[in-house]
Amino acid sequence: MSGSEDLLELAVETAREAGRMLVDKRPVDGPDVVQTKSSPTDVVTQMDRAAERLIVERIRAARPDDAFLGEEGGTSAGVSGVRWVIDPIDGTVNYLYDLPDWAVSIAAEVDGVAVAGVVEMPRRGETCTALRGGGALLRSATGARDLQVNAAVPLGQALVATGFGYAAERRARQAEVLTGVLPRVRDIRRGGSCCVDMCSLAAGRVDAYYERGVQAWDVAAGSLIVEEAGGLVGGLHGAPAGPEITIAAGPGTFEALHDLLAPLDPARD
Known part of the structure; x- marks a missing residue:
């Protein structure tokens, strides 16, 4: 297994754990908004912060020398040349309203270039992954398939x-x-x-x-x-x-x- 494959495996395992937590522990009456950022509609919930903490803790336990860039402040320097770029809930307003289109996004960069990435979509039951130079996959309950964009669409x-x-x-x-x-x-x-x-x-x-x-x-x-x-x-x-x-x-x-x-x-x- 290559170094990038190791990074992807860690990213996938961590994103899936975070996704399960976000589904299982979402309050029945919706998560609390704990902060607004650029405007009153740009919200952060307690679940955004909990998910980012989980992700950083899991990855740091496996790779203590790596750097992190997280949307909710989980940012730190490292010495390994690897940086993890994390969005614990992309689509927070959807999550707040219990709409399905939200995701956990984790990418691993080596010397500033993304080499592995996962987007975990728990409510869709789908996981998209990619390795630089190795293609992209969509995984779901029905199996895995290669991803291919539509080209030359007028x-x-x-x-x-x-x-x-x-x-x-x-x-x-x-x-x-x-x-x-x-x-x-x-x-x-x-x-x-x-x-x-x-x-x-x-x-x-x-x-x-x-x-x-x-x-x-x-x-x-x-x-x-x-x-x-x-x-x-x-x-x-x-x-x-x-x-x-x-x-x-x-x-x-x-x-x-x-x-x-x-x-x-x-x-x-």
Whole structure:
């Protein structure tokens, strides 16, 4: 087993344990909101924090010299060259409302490059995984299958996933951009979880994805899964994907969506 495979095995085991905990221990009347971040709608629940603690503790017990970057503050330096990028609940508002589209996302980076990633979707009963250079898989109760993006889908036939920020001003701007996109594509889907959207793209359930405001922990595992499923992930004009704008799609569709978005200036608030 290679080093990357070892990292993936640890990530999968840990994500599944965190996912089970989040399902089993979710309060019947919903989790408590313990913090808001960028706006009153950008929430953190006690379960986000509990899941991140579990993930960091499990990985640190196995690999005490690694670094961590976690959405809820579980960030620390390391000396091994490996960093774990963690989103304990991607889609917290969905989790808060007991909607199914939320996930645990864990990626392992070696010297700054993601080499293994898992997106665990407990309420869907699905796990997406990827190894750099080793492809991407979807595992469910019915077995495992290779992931492959849809390529060269004309924009007019493309189902496009997106998401919106939390600040009112940013949402207003994103709505303006959406009015330029919606008439040119098959339809829009807004699921509420970046990494679930990226797994849907990798599985061919949508044809493209774009969003402003996603952070490293949102896309670290999902981007690797998309790339290993044959897709492209980037920003505008050759820039890398990041908080300014993240675009993901299969070859051909990616370029068309990029060229549609660029004049709409989607990175401006």
